[in-house]
Amino acid sequence: MSEDTKETATVVEAEDGKATEDGGAKALQIILNVVLVAVIIVTGVVIMIKLEAMKKPPPRKPVVPRMLKVQVADITVGEYRVTVTGNGTVAAKNEINIIPEVSGKLTYVNPEFREGGFVDRGEVLFRIEQSDYVEARNQILAGIAASEAEIAYQKDRKASLGKELALAKKTWEISNQESERLRRLYEKKAASEAELNRTLLSEQSAKQVVEQYKSNIELIDPGIVRIEAQLESARAQLAKADLSLSRTEYKMPFTGRVSCGGITEGQFVGAGQPLCRVQDVSVYEIPVPLSLSDWHALAPGIGSRDLETSPMPVEVVWKNDAGRPYVWPGKVVRMSSTLNRKTRMADLVVEVRDDGDRLLRPGMFCEVTFKGQTLEGVTTVPRRALRENDTVYLAGPDNKLEIKNVDVWRRSGERVVIKGGLEAGDQVITSVVEEAVPGMAVAVISRNGKKVSGEPRAEDAHPAIENGATPKGY
Numbered sequence: 001m002s003e004d005t006k007e008t009a010t011v012v013e014a015e016d017g018k019a020t021e022d023g024g025a026k027a028l029q030i031i032l033n034v035v036l037v038a039v040i041i042v043t044g045v046v047i048m049i050k051l052e053a054m055k056k057p058p059p060r061k062p063v064v065p066r067m068l069k070v071q072v073a074d075i076t077v078g079e080y081r082v083t084v085t086g087n088g089t090v091a092a093k094n095e096i097n098i099i100p101e102v103s104g105k106l107t108y109v110n111p112e113f114r115e116g117g118f119v120d121r122g123e124v125l126f127r128i129e130q131s132d133y134v135e136a137r138n139q140i141l142a143g144i145a146a147s148e149a150e151i152a153y154q155k156d157r158k159a160s161l162g163k164e165l166a167l168a169k170k171t172w173e174i175s176n177q178e179s180e181r182l183r184r185l186y187e188k189k190a191a192s193e194a195e196l197n198r199t200l201l202s203e204q205s206a207k208q209v210v211e212q213y214k215s216n217i218e219l220i221d222p223g224i225v226r227i228e229a230q231l232e233s234a235r236a237q238l239a240k241a242d243l244s245l246s247r248t249e250y251k252m253p254f255t256g257r258v259s260c261g262g263i264t265e266g267q268f269v270g271a272g273q274p275l276c277r278v279q280d281v282s283v284y285e286i287p288v289p290l291s292l293s294d295w296h297a298l299a300p301g302i303g304s305r306d307l308e309t310s311p312m313p314v315e316v317v318w319k320n321d322a323g324r325p326y327v328w329p330g331k332v333v334r335m336s337s338t339l340n341r342k343t344r345m346a347d348l349v350v351e352v353r354d355d356g357d358r359l360l361r362p363g364m365f366c367e368v369t370f371k372g373q374t375l376e377g378v379t380t381v382p383r384r385a386l387r388e389n390d391t392v393y394l395a396g397p398d399n400k401l402e403i404k405n406v407d408v409w410r411r412s413g414e415r416v417v418i419k420g421g422l423e424a425g426d427q428v429i430t431s432v433v434e435e436a437v438p439g440m441a442v443a444v445i446s447r448n449g450k451k452v453s454g455e456p457r458a459e460d461a462h463p464a465i466e467n468g469a470t471p472k473g474y
Contacts, residue, residue, distance in 0.1 A: 068401070068440060068442045069443045069445045071444075071445065074447065075424055077423065079376055081371060081374050082298055082373050082417075084298055084372070085370075086289065087366065088368055089365055090361065090364040090366060092280055095280070097275075098277070100275065101244075101247045101271055101272075102271050103269065103271045105266060105267070106263060107265065109125075110125050113126060115260055117258040118255070124252075125251065128269065130249075133245040140237045154220050154224050175205075178202070182195055254280045256278040256279050256280050281354055283351060283352070285350065285351055289347055290345055290346060290347075291345050291346075297373075297410055298373065303335075311332055313330075314330045315327060315328075316329075316367075317368075330353075330368070332351075332370065333349055334348075378417055381415070386408070391405050391406065392422070393436055394426055395427040400442065401429070403436060404422070
């Protein structure tokens with residue numbers, strides 16, 4: 001082996017020895033670190049054990065069950081007046097067109113005869129020139145007077161002719177007796193034929209006078225009948241003339257409001273020409289749609305004809321923009337004969353009279369409360385107090401929840417009418433109860449809308465429960 005090779009082997013052996021020494025140092029360092037960590041952990045565990053041994057256990061407290069806070073309403077049993085509320089629009093009960101029945105020039109127009117004007121009953125709205133109608137009436141009166149005078153004359157003439165007829169009959173009777181006397185004398189040759197003929201001529205003349213009087217008298221009666229017929233016709237014409245004359249002045253048939261106008265004095269109006277409309281302000285009607293079920297609840301067995309003799313009382317309310325209510329009493333006077341095809345409701349017609357303030361007007365939307373029959377031995381609860389299957393929750397005297405079945409008579413708005421299942425003094429729970437369990441503890445925090453002071457404690461409803469146990473039903 002050469003010297004260079006020997007030197008090289010010596011260097012390699014030296015380097016391998018140094019590497020071996022470095023590896024042993026690192027291993028020793030790792031072992032020391034592990035031992036140190038183990039000592040720290042063991043020391044910590046020992047300290048924790050000693051501290052735990054020195055710690056005192058906390059005092060145990062009894063577990064108090066959860067109590068449900070509820071709101072209740074006290075039950076009272078007694079009379080209940082069935083009421084139903086509806087809405088309707090005010091309409092004029094009496095509304096007419098003002099139409100002249102005669103033609104002519106207007107000589108007077110009421111200052112209130114304009115849009116929105118008020119005219120009292122009996123006031124003159126307008127007057128048509130009367131001169132032509134007065135003249136026509138006077139002519140008829142003259143004809144009537146003439147006919148009456150003619151009838152009186154004919155009756156007087158008849159009476160006079162009757163008297164003359166009586167005298168003529170007397171004369172005829174005397175002439176007849178004279179003729180008979182002369183005939184007997186002539187037969188005895190005591191009278192001449194000439195004397196007999198003169199007597200017979202006198203008798204014949206007296207008879208002709210009697211017949212003439214009778215004929216004249218008989219002609220008078222038909223003449224009187226004809227004149228009397230003419231007189232009746234004239235009197236009918238007079239009545240018509242009086243009517244036409246009266247129609248020249250139109251008076252308000254009721255106290256009302258004028259809904260149109262615009263006529264002036266001097267204007268010519270024709271018969272049958274509409275001038276305006278007027279509405280009666282003393283009485284109005286409000287058709288209110290109502291279901292048949294509501295109507296039967298209000299008045300079972302009552303029909304439209306019964307309302308004519310026994311109208312149902314109502315209360316009509318209208319509120320202004322500020323919310324101020326105005327109230328009028330009214331009555332149901334009739335019911336519509338058919339149901340609305342879309343809503344299946346009937347219109348109850350409410351009649352309401354204005355109290356003098358003239359506030360009611362057609363078109364106002366009002367609330368109407370119908371006051372129907374009175375029930376005995378029933379109670380009402382808020383609609384929210386009625387639970388599934390017609391049951392209610394009660395807060396019992398021992399502050400435990402009870403569930404009762406009730407007999408529901410009617411649901412009306414936010415109230416439910418109950419006619420069985422509840423007694424006076426029961427406390428019906430009106431607040432929300434998510435999971436009701438009979439016997440669960442309840443705490444009344446509000447009664448009849450008023451806060452209750454001194455709420456009952458859960459301990460009053462259940463004994464204390466040790467060791468975290470849970471009562472049945474929770």
